[in-house]
Amino acid sequence: MTAATAGVVAAWRAGWRALRTLSGDDAYERYLEHQAASHPDLPVLSRRAFYVDEQRRKWGTINRCC
Amino acid sequence: MLKRIVGIILAVVGAFAIGGIALHRNEPINALWLVTAGVCIYVLGYRFYAAWIAARVLTVDDTRATPAERLNDGRDFVPTHRWIVFGHHFAAIAGPGPLVGPTLAAQFGYLPGTIWILFGSVLGGCVQDMIILFMSTRRDGRSLGQMAREELGPFGGFAALAGTLMIMIILIAVLALVVVNAMKGSPWATFSVFATIPIAIAIGLYVRSVRPGRVLEASIIGMILLLVGVAGGGWIDQSAQLRGMFDYSGPQLAAFVIGYGWLAAIIPVWLLLAPRGYLSTFLKLGVIGLLAISIVVIHPELKMPALTRFIAGDGPIFAGKIFPFVFITIACGAVSGFHALVSSGTTPKLIGSEADVRLVGYGSMALESFVAIMAVIAATLLDPGVYFAINTGAGVVGADAHTAVATISAWGFPVTVDQMQQLAHRMGERTLFARTGGAPSLAVGMASIFSSTFGNKLLAAWYHFALMFEAVFILTTIDAGTRVGRFMLQDFLGHFWKPLGRTSWYPSVLLTSALIVAGWGYFLYVGVIDPNGGINILWPLFGIANQMLAAIALSVATGILIKSGKLRYSWVTGGPLAWLALITTVAAWQKVMSPDPQLGFFSGAAALAGKLASGALPAARAAVAPKLIFNQQLDGWLTIIFTVIVWLVIADMLRVALRAARGLPTLASSEAPRVARMPAVGGSGS
DSSP states (O other), rough: OOHHHHHHHHHHHHHHHHHHHHTTHHHHHHHHHHHHHHOSSOOOOOOHHHHHHHHHTTTOOOOOOO | OOHHHHHHHHHHHHHHHHHHHHOOOOSSHHHHHHHHHHHHHHHHHHIIIIHHIIIIISSSOTTTTTHHSSOOOSSSOOBOOOHHHHHHHHHOOSSSSHHHHHHHHHOOOOHHHHHHHHHHHIIIIHHHHHHHHHHHHTTTOOOOHHHHHHTTHHHHHHHHHHHHHHHHHHHHHOOOOOOHHHHTTTTHHHHHHHHHHHHHHHHHHIIISSSOOOOHHHHHHHHHHHHHHHHHHHHHOOOOOHHHHHHOOHHHHHHHHHHHHHHHHSTTTTTTTHHHHHHHHHHHHHHHHHHHHHHHHHHHESOOOOOGGGTTTSSSSSOOOHHHHHHHHHOOOOOOHHHHHTTTTGGTTBBBSSSIIIIIIIIIIHHHHHHHHHHHHHHSOOOOOHHHHSSHHHHHHOHHHHHHHHHHHHHTOOOHHHHHHHHHHTTTSSSTTTTTTSSSHHHHHHHHHHHHSSSSHHHHHHHHHHHHHHHHHHHHHHHHHHHHHHHHHHHTTTTTGGGGGOOTTTHHHHHHHHHHHHHHHHHHHHHOOOOOOOOHHHHHHHHHHHHHHHHHHHHHHHHHHHHTTGGGGGGGHHHHHHHHHHHHHHHHHHHHOSSSSTOOOOOOOOOHHHHHHHHHSHHHHHHHHHHHHHEEEEEEEEHHHHHHHHHHHHHHHHHHHHHHTOOOOOOOOOOOOOHHHHHHTTOOOO
């Protein structure tokens, strides 16, 4: 792989990661990471329970405008 | 040095573009002038004014730990990369407001709206968003209401809360009216908007139960389904039997939207609101990007003159002179008080470094302002005659097409029945006369832009896609706003009877949701039955309310600046505050006191009552007249209440500022004590 292709691949990966973070696609992975790092002794939510709880949290406050 | 040179070049190009815009007369001007002027001004504002505010006024401290770092809980407080926060914040603030306001204000010509959008944002709106974001970040992400209470006093806090709730109700009503007017008598539009509801529910079920949390793939599937929905609407429109099933009058659609709003507020968020939030965000970012590229590619000529004769005050879309009404009509896109609620909501809890508030607060608003410039372009590239024919209510120009074109042509904007019929046919509509609210004319403009970029086909499909796009995020704002309004009402009622405050107690949920929906549903209903289209009454009320919320936010900011010993910089927020106080007060004064029945709420009510009493009204109009009379009086009283609240907040701020300036004790600053950041954390964390 040349340096140019490697650069393109790296940029593509970074863009994809940003898109996943921005949309919340990787929210569960980030949650698991946080729990593992900060509260390894506590049980973690399932993917589905986390998703439902996350939506309730997100839409319980003003997050859309005119 | 390089920065200076770039700055000088930008200043020269920007000044040249603005001069070009302002001096162009009697010949069409190219849209690229507006784009160039905008980009130069935003970049200059960001690089110099915002940087100066960050360094001198706010003394942003990059080494100070943000609440996201100190209180990191992996959920609410998470230090996040600044471009990700920028994306979240922009998605939250960019609503339908900056699209509709500039479209309506185009009745004055392209110049007034453009100038206000550019300078209002760079000196006012962007500054407000950035400073409130900064102040909330310094206070552990406190809300505007909490900051008002803790820094000014209980009255300021109460005013901010009451103001928020009232503006929310007016806002939802006016947006719902825009959607209803866009769907009225159009089976294609109605079907594609209705289809978004089962699509969102299907996506909601998918992303909860089938593939939990896979938001990206669900959104892509949803987007495809939405496009299928638009295509399906076109197919239904062709079928003689099916089109009748989606052909509704204004009041029928209003009843539907009201019932829908109530249901959406009481069902779980994951079922409808959250998935549609995803879809609308994707659509919004996609359409805005597509529109920007298309405008540069086809760089259309603007056909609207720089100024029209309506600056003198007898405009058909809304009444009132250019001052103060252009500043009221364009709220979002220049200054929007509502943004202060987002800037003191979720965003400050994600800020990874204080230095990021410039990009997130100032930068996002600059981009939103650019969206408003694109809306100006989409409205003013239409033939002015067509623009007025679409946006003027039947009560102003007459319900008959021939009378309407005669009236509009007599204003100096020639248009023919034939031209309107052809346009309606090409857009796949029965008629485009009196399609008030701004959405249809914006959709015609967007469809023209898109179809010339992507080949001159599918005009009707682009038109209905644009309508669906506007409707999707208006419906998101309706649902989200109703839900937040419900929480605020529950919080308030909980002070009187505890169970009402419990957000999980279902009877309270049903009752408070119904109260909020009834609030905006009333204004929506009256707007729908108004023969002048309703927007001419409701939009100024919304503009005044939104600008007043901005005045409250800027009062809080000015008070905090003065309390923290920065009196000499207080003009940074005090200047925009003075301007907003002036324009809203003058506008409110005219809406309340004007003897012109088109402009004044009370004189409008009196004139209609006079006509009703003398029997001058046709039967159909006489039947709705009592409701319209009551509504205009109510709107007049609401305007008075808004004005009084704002001046009380300003007076409260001045009281606190005066005490601070004389060295007398004031409420202690609620700023969290400084904690140095851990070098290892580094603020990236994404």
